[in-house]
Amino acid sequence: MESALMLGLLGWGTWLLFEGRSAWSGVALGLATVTRPDIAFAVAALIVVRGLLTRSSRRSLVAFVLAGATGIAWVIVARTLAGGVWPSTLAAKVAQAASGLWRPYAAEVWLLLRDRQPSRVILGFVLMAAVAGVLLARQRVGLAIGATLIGLGGLYFLGHVPLRWLASWPRPVIALVVVGLVFSPRMKERSITIPLIAAGVVSAATLSVLKVAYYSWYPMLPMYVALILAGIAIQNMVQAIRPAPPWPRAIALAAIATGISAAMVMGLSGLAHMAQTRVELRQNIGPWLRAETPATASVACMEIGILGYTSDRRIVDYLGILDSEAVPHIAQGDWTWWLGHYRPDYVVMYPAAIGWAPADAVVSLPWFAEVYRVIKQDPNVIIYQRIAPVPESP
Numbered sequence: 001m002e003s004a005l006m007l008g009l010l011g012w013g014t015w016l017l018f019e020g021r022s023a024w025s026g027v028a029l030g031l032a033t034v035t036r037p038d039i040a041f042a043v044a045a046l047i048v049v050r051g052l053l054t055r056s057s058r059r060s061l062v063a064f065v066l067a068g069a070t071g072i073a074w075v076i077v078a079r080t081l082a083g084g085v086w087p088s089t090l091a092a093k094v095a096q097a098a099s100g101l102w103r104p105y106a107a108e109v110w111l112l113l114r115d116r117q118p119s120r121v122i123l124g125f126v127l128m129a130a131v132a133g134v135l136l137a138r139q140r141v142g143l144a145i146g147a148t149l150i151g152l153g154g155l156y157f158l159g160h161v162p163l164r165w166l167a168s169w170p171r172p173v174i175a176l177v178v179v180g181l182v183f184s185p186r187m188k189e190r191s192i193t194i195p196l197i198a199a200g201v202v203s204a205a206t207l208s209v210l211k212v213a214y215y216s217w218y219p220m221l222p223m224y225v226a227l228i229l230a231g232i233a234i235q236n237m238v239q240a241i242r243p244a245p246p247w248p249r250a251i252a253l254a255a256i257a258t259g260i261s262a263a264m265v266m267g268l269s270g271l272a273h274m275a276q277t278r279v280e281l282r283q284n285i286g287p288w289l290r291a292e293t294p295a296t297a298s299v300a301c302m303e304i305g306i307l308g309y310t311s312d313r314r315i316v317d318y319l320g321i322l323d324s325e326a327v328p329h330i331a332q333g334d335w336t337w338w339l340g341h342y343r344p345d346y347v348v349m350y351p352a353a354i355g356w357a358p359a360d361a362v363v364s365l366p367w368f369a370e371v372y373r374v375i376k377q378d379p380n381v382i383i384y385q386r387i388a389p390v391p392e393s394p
Contacts, residue, residue, distance in 0.1 A: 030070025092320030108214030200225030286310025335361035
């Protein structure tokens with residue numbers, strides 16, 4: 001996914017900015033913006049806030065100008081070689097939310113935070129109780145009360161964030177983020193943390209204002225900032241524990257290590273399973289299409305992934321990621337327009353999508369079974385072949 005490349009470039013550019021290497025920072029941050037245009041305002045906020053805090057307007061201006069110049073260079077190259085600047089991904093995601101079939105970014109994030117699934121609360125409780133206990137043992141009553149309150153608030157998230165979100169946001173991290181937010185403005189490194197927080201907030205605000213349909217990769221920049229805040233929280237908790245007697249200190253450190261390790265294992269295992277399932281599915285379909293269909297065939301599919309690459313066939317992407325013509329139809333909830341427009345030779349459907357409007361609207365057409373017949377079906381995929389002309393007004 002391009003989001004991983006974006007985070008890598010963003011991290012590199014941020015480090016260069018904080019090291020005072022403004023020119024190279026601007027190039028890296030510009031490339032990050034080209035990779036994911038929706039972070040453009042977040043990158044601008046990062047540079048501007050950093051400049052205000054350090055009073056280094058000249059360096060910030062250099063970074064800002066070179067980030068913009070990198071973007072302009074990409075526009076020239078892309079229009080020359082590809083005939084366009086960016087794929088229609090963002091416009092398609094806005095249209096998807098407008099259709100009402102997908103929830104907008106802000107609404108989905110709120111529901112995910114509010115969703116209730118009480119389980120695995122013990123690790124979070126042990127983590128926060130251990131920290132609060134050690135602070136009390138050192139007579140740091142104010143910090144102990146604060147840690148306890150944060151723990152109680154964190155327990156809500158630790159116990160209620162749905163299991164399906166573990167792949168992108170491990171539960172104990174959320175409570176640590178709150179602790180990190182408390183400590184970050186007081187750190188001597190606040191000229192680093194505050195610009196990053198600003199970038200995360202602006203990124204979330206941009207997606208909310210655009211009313212983009214929620215997908216798990218859109219919160220990656222805010223989550224990147226959240227992980228840094230979690231690191232700040234861990235650092236401060238460990239420093240608070242250091243003066244404690246040996247046994248309480250060992251117990252508290254063990255609790256922290258257990259909580260963090262459990263979060264990482266749960267999150268990574270969930271992500272690995274999801275990625276493996278999707279990759280295997282696309283890898284199996286593509287070679288089959290390449291071997292069993294004519295080289296000139298067109299193939300329609302709703303989530304194309306690497307299907308176009310592995311099949312080497314012309315792909316009809318009717319959810320609009322690659323095809324800007326799909327965008328207005330998606331916004332209006334018209335899920336069958338592409339059949340009459342492109343008349344694809346093959347249609348790939350996923351059984352898991354049956355019951356979902358974009359798939360149901362197609363297979364429920366009165367004439368569909370007469371025009372397309374099933375040539376391959378298994379638990380993962382249904383492939384239809386066109387055997388008759390598509391009606392003029394499907």
